[in-house]
Amino acid sequence: MGDVLTYLESPVNDRLLGFARPLADAAGGDLVALVAGAEPGSKDASAADVVLEAAHPALSPYLPEAHQAVLAAAINEVSPDLVVLENTTAGLDLGAAAAAATGRPFVSYCVELAIEDGEARSVSGIYGGQLHATANTRLPAVFAINSVALHDAPQAAGRGERAELAPPAKIESLRTTFVEPVEQPDEGVDLTKADRIVCVGRGIGSKENIEIAEELAEALDAEMGASRPVIDSGWLPKARQVGKSGAHVTPKLYLSLGVSGAPEHVEGMQGAELIVAVNTDPGAAIFHIAHYGVVADLFDIADELTNLLGE
Amino acid sequence: MNIAVAIRLMPKVGDELEVDESGTDIDRELVDMAISEFDDQALEEAVLLKEATGATVTAVGLRSDGIDEALRLAYARGADRLVVVDAGEIDTYDSRTGALAFAEAFRQLEPDLVLTGVQTPTDVFGQTAPYLAANLGWPQANVVVGVTLADGTARVVQEYAGGRLAVLGLDLPAIVGVQSASSPPRYVAMARLRQAMTEASTETLNVSVDAPAVPSSVVSLARPASQAQATMLDGEAEEIAAKLVGVLRERGALPG
Ligand SMILES: Cc1cc2nc3c(=O)[nH]c(=O)nc-3n(C[C@H](O)[C@H](O)[C@H](O)COP(=O)(O)OP(=O)(O)OC[C@H]3O[C@@H](n4cnc5c(N)ncnc54)[C@H](O)[C@@H]3O)c2cc1C
Ligand SMILES: Nc1ncnc2c1ncn2[C@@H]1O[C@H](COP(=O)(O)O)[C@@H](O)[C@H]1O
Numbered sequence: 001m002g003d004v005l006t007y008l009e010s011p012v013n014d015r016l017l018g019f020a021r022p023l024a025d026a027a028g029g030d031l032v033a034l035v036a037g038a039e040p041g042s043k044d045a046s047a048a049d050v051v052l053e054a055a056h057p058a059l060s061p062y063l064p065e066a067h068q069a070v071l072a073a074a075i076n077e078v079s080p081d082l083v084v085l086e087n088t089t090a091g092l093d094l095g096a097a098a099a100a101a102t103g104r105p106f107v108s109y110c111v112e113l114a115i116e117d118g119e120a121r122s123v124s125g126i127y128g129g130q131l132h133a134t135a136n137t138r139l140p141a142v143f144a145i146n147s148v149a150l151h152d153a154p155q156a157a158g159r160g161e162r163a164e165l166a167p168p169a170k171i172e173s174l175r176t177t178f179v180e181p182v183e184q185p186d187e188g189v190d191l192t193k194a195d196r197i198v199c200v201g202r203g204i205g206s207k208e209n210i211e212i213a214e215e216l217a218e219a220l221d222a223e224m225g226a227s228r229p230v231i232d233s234g235w236l237p238k239a240r241q242v243g244k245s246g247a248h249v250t251p252k253l254y255l256s257l258g259v260s261g262a263p264e265h266v267e268g269m270q271g272a273e274l275i276v277a278v279n280t281d282p283g284a285a286i287f288h289i290a291h292y293g294v295v296a297d298l299f300d301i302a303d304e305l306t307n308l309l310g311e
Numbered sequence: 312m313n314i315a316v317a318i319r320l321m322p323k324v325g326d327e328l329e330v331d332e333s334g335t336d337i338d339r340e341l342v343d344m345a346i347s348e349f350d351d352q353a354l355e356e357a358v359l360l361k362e363a364t365g366a367t368v369t370a371v372g373l374r375s376d377g378i379d380e381a382l383r384l385a386y387a388r389g390a391d392r393l394v395v396v397d398a399g400e401i402d403t404y405d406s407r408t409g410a411l412a413f414a415e416a417f418r419q420l421e422p423d424l425v426l427t428g429v430q431t432p433t434d435v436f437g438q439t440a441p442y443l444a445a446n447l448g449w450p451q452a453n454v455v456v457g458v459t460l461a462d463g464t465a466r467v468v469q470e471y472a473g474g475r476l477a478v479l480g481l482d483l484p485a486i487v488g489v490q491s492a493s494s495p496p497r498y499v500a501m502a503r504l505r506q507a508m509t510e511a512s513t514e515t516l517n518v519s520v521d522a523p524a525v526p527s528s529v530v531s532l533a534r535p536a537s538q539a540q541a542t543m544l545d546g547e548a549e550e551i552a553a554k555l556v557g558v559l560r561e562r563g564a565l566p567g
Contacts, residue, residue, distance in 0.1 A: 065451070089453070093452065178479060265345045301548055
């Protein structure tokens with residue numbers, strides 16, 4: 001009986017459909033994919049059973065207010081047991097708002113989600129990934145799934161039936177406008193192609209200290225990468241950011257210095273072949289993803305490594 | 312122009328977290344609470360807007376241990392007015408309930424613009440900005456990395472996956488969830504901080520919220536069950552470095 005409604009961003013996210021398919025099977029209903037845009041008909045979401053198309057010029061480029069209204073309308077139309085979004089900007093914009101607008105509970109940052117005895121049981125990473133919270137939620141409800149938990153496209157095709165969702169009247173009187181895309185300078189760095197990355201986090205402490213990591217990177221013939229706070233502080237250029245809002249990297253070696261391992265960072269580096277982490281805090285979340293860990297002051301280790309490699 | 316910043320608290324970055332006896336929450340006796348790192352960014356953006364436009368900044372927090380100090384720090388950083396929202400016996404660490412209390416406060420305070428952090432790192436139940444949008448019916452954008460004010464609208468730079476950016480215009484009043492401020496949060500000299508701690512005063516705003524029973528609750532809180540725990544290398548720095556180089560060589564991760 002219970003349907004699962006997925007909110008799909010453009011381009012269509014097959015991994016979210018792959019995540020949601022077993023939930024639809026467990027709930028005994030259809031996998032419904034909402035595609036909202038100026039031309040939703042051009043989107044292939046045939047891995048779903050029903051592709052719900054909402055077409056309106058205000059839906060692309062993305063406007064939170066417009067997409068929120070459409071998602072709430074879709075929830076009211078389909079009455080799904082579960083609504084699942086990816087915890088991207090759209091998830092952070094729409095999930096809580098759509099849940100509140102339709103009177104449903106919302107659980108965010110999920111890394112696991114299953115249906116047991118008619119209830120949802122979810123595990124979410126909070127406190128920067130340091131702790132996992134298991135929650136029980138009565139259905140119907142809305143869930144935002146962390147990107148790290150999305151793996152494969154669905155095994156089998158769905159029915160792929162197409163249906164139309166009339167955009168709600170609200171979309172004609174939006175108080176949000178799209179002004180312009182922001183052109184970003186090409187900084188000539190592409191971390192996605194790097195074989196080795198030395199990644200510094202807030203533990204590096206200051207702009208002056210970056211040099212210490214750079215010497216190590218040179219000795220390793222590695223590119224410099226950084227966590228978001230380092231980039232936000234202006235210590236390294238944006239093109240060197242690793243994570244959700246930076247590069248998704250897959251080097252042979254990823255060596256982190258003073259990075260705590262927040263889920264938004266891990267999203268961008270979990271695909272590295274060999275992960276080595278140096279952190280003074282033995283409880284740092286990065287040690288859950290690293291292959292080799294060192295609990296020590298990053299400056300001591302960086303110095304010794306640079307010396308040793310320079311010999 | 313009145314800008315309000317919704318401030319939530321979280322354990323100081325770096326404080327070690329322990330789960331309490333209930334098994335569903337952290338032990339707050341063991342940690343110091345400070346302004347949530349993302350709300351800190353929202354506060355900075357509000358102060359930058361004040362400097363650019365002469366707007367008034369009101370820092371608003373929910374009554375809880377540590378909120379007074381947090382708001383006084385906001386004053387030292389440039390907030391003009393400090394409001395503690397007292398909603399009685401509510402769970403201020405629950406984002407859903409917290410948002411209801413903030414929404415009620417903003418109905419009374421009538422700001423033109425509300426800034427808050429992109430997410431609350433301390434609970435699973437969602438983000439303050441979109442909850443406020445739903446509760447107040449105001450336009451909203453989350454994951455914002457810069458705000459300017461022009462012609463009665465807020466222009467916000469919204470960030471998407473991979474760091475892509477676009478500028479959106481929001482009619483006021485509006486709600487903005489800030490990911491990072493246009494420049495890093497400023498550091499205030501100790502003397503100024505001490506002065507603010509004695510000089511600033513907070514107002515209390517009593518609100519009543521009717522928090523519906525939500526059929527969703529945390530049943531356990533624990534360190535992640537690690538699928539693959541790292542192999543830890545120990546010893547003196549020199550030994551560790553030698554072991555590491557050995558590992559890298561063995562794994563073919565060294566250059567050349
Ligand atoms: C929508 C969104 C998108 C985001 N996108 C990204 C992204 O793309 N990339 C990203 O990185 N983050 C991103 N974040 C931010 C993320 O949530 C974390 O805040 C960030 O990753 C933390 O960076 P950090 O590990 O450097 O800092 P912290 O969490 O402060 O960790 C610093 C670490 O350094 C250690 N340390 C301190 N001193 C030393 C020393 N001397 N030696 C060794 N260790 C030391 C500490 O123990 C600590 O573990 C995003 C957040 C949101 C909400
Ligand atoms: N002098 C200061 N100026 C600005 N922010 C501060 C200052 N002191 C502390 N903070 C902030 O308050 C929080 C707790 O800091 P501390 O009490 O120094 O550990 C941190 O998130 C800092 O951002």
